[in-house]
Amino acid sequence: DGGITQSPKYLFRKEGQNVTLSCEQNLNHDAMYWYRQDPGQGLRLIYYSQIVNDFQKGDIAEGYSVSREKKESFPLTVTSAQKNPTAFYLCASSQAVQETQYFGPGTRLLVL
Amino acid sequence: SQQGEEDPQALSIQEGENATMNCSYKTSINNLQWYRQNSGRGLVHLILIRSNEREKHSGRLRVTLDTSKKSSSLLITASRAADTASYFCATDTSGNTPLVFGKGTRLSVIA
Numbered sequence: 001d002g003g004i005t006q007s008p009k010y011l012f013r014k015e016g017q018n019v020t021l022s023c024e025q026n027l028n029h030d031a032m033y034w035y036r037q038d039p040g041q042g043l044r045l046i047y048y049s050q051i052v053n054d055f056q057k058g059d060i061a062e063g064y065s066v067s068r069e070k071k072e073s074f075p076l077t078v079t080s081a082q083k084n085p086t087a088f089y090l091c092a093s094s095q096a097v098q099e100t101q102y103f104g105p106g107t108r109l110l111v112l
Numbered sequence: 113s114q115q116g117e118e119d120p121q122a123l124s125i126q127e128g129e130n131a132t133m134n135c136s137y138k139t140s141i142n143n144l145q146w147y148r149q150n151s152g153r154g155l156v157h158l159i160l161i162r163s164n165e166r167e168k169h170s171g172r173l174r175v176t177l178d179t180s181k182k183s184s185s186l187l188i189t190a191s192r193a194a195d196t197a198s199y200f201c202a203t204d205t206s207g208n209t210p211l212v213f214g215k216g217t218r219l220s221v222i223a
Contacts, residue, residue, distance in 0.1 A: 004154075033210060042200065042215035043155075050208070058210070090154055098204040098211060100145060103154030 003027040006091050006104035013078065013085060014112050021076045021107045023091035031097050032074035035090040036060060037106075043090065049074055050097050078109065086111050116144075116201040116214030124220040131188040133217040135201030136181075144177055144184050145202045145211065155200065158186075193223040 004025040013019045025032065031050050035043040045058030049068040063082025068074055074093075078085045088108050092101040119134045135144070143162050147155040161168045161177045161184065168175045174187040188195055198218045202211040 031210075035213075040218075043213045045210060048210050088152075092155075097208050098142070100157050100160060101147075101155070101202075101211060103156070105154050106152070108152075 004091065004093055004102055004104040006089075006107050008107060009105070011107055011109045012112050013109060016080045018077055018079050019109070021078070021089055021091075021109070023074045023076065023104060024072055025074075025093040025102075025104075026072065027093055027102060028071070029093035029095055029102070030071070031094045031099075032068065033092045033094075033101065034058075034064070034066065034074070034076045035092065037088045037090060046076065046089075048097070085109055116203050116212060118199070118201055118214045118217040120217060121215070122218045122220070124222065125191060127191060127193055127221055127223050129191055131191050131195070131219055131221070133186050133199055133219070135184045135186070135214055137184075137201075137203045138182065139205050141179075141203045141205060143204055144175075146173075146175060146184075146186050147200045147202060147213075149198045149200065149216070151197070158199075188219075191219075191221045193221050195219060196221045 007022045033048040034046040044060050047066040049055040065077045090106050091104040094101045116135045116137045145160045146158045149155045159170050161175050172189045177184045198216040200213050200216045202213045
């Protein structure tokens with residue numbers, strides 16, 4: 001997990017609330033990613049960014065938003081439009097798209 | 113956009129035995145990577161094999177790639193309880209798009 005951090009480790013969301021998950025990397029990587037993982041399942045790509053001030057939707061972007069104002073940071077907001085947000089969220093970074101990805105420790109989001 | 117599919121979905125073996133898991137994919141690739149995920153943690157990169165390579169070793173890991181069959185296998189020799197984890201293959205495709213991860217194989221090594 002070295003070089004990429006996620007916070008908080010656990011996050012609780014009330015109905016109708018937006019919550020933001022933090023992801024920071026000190027690897028000087030250009031590309032960053034957000035994945036959702038449901039129990040016993042694989043990774044599904046939410047959003048990715050190849051460079052500062054640019055990002056693209058992944059396979060399941062609805063109900064999520066991101067920003068990439070700094071190279072080191074790629075926060076993910078889970079909006080109230082995401083009706084089933086309970087999952088494990090993983091952030092990753094890589095030197096460039098298609099290169100080896102380095103993952104953070106994850107944030108587990110639970111709904112109250 | 114599922115590209116890689118691991119097989120089996122779950123595997124349970126005794127400590128000391130070898131574990132083999134397979135990954136099949138659909139389109140041409142440049143590289144194939146294997147990652148490991150311990151329960152409740154992030155993924156960790158294990159090994160990358162390029163499309164012009166047939167076999168690669170790293171410690172107790174052996175990866176093979178058969179581009180004609182669009183498949184790869186990961187062999188863990190002399191498994192240990194600490195190898196208990198999920199293992200994912202990830203493939204890249206043509207164009208400037210992210211890696212695509214399979215659904216993983218859950219390996220349980222019983223001491």
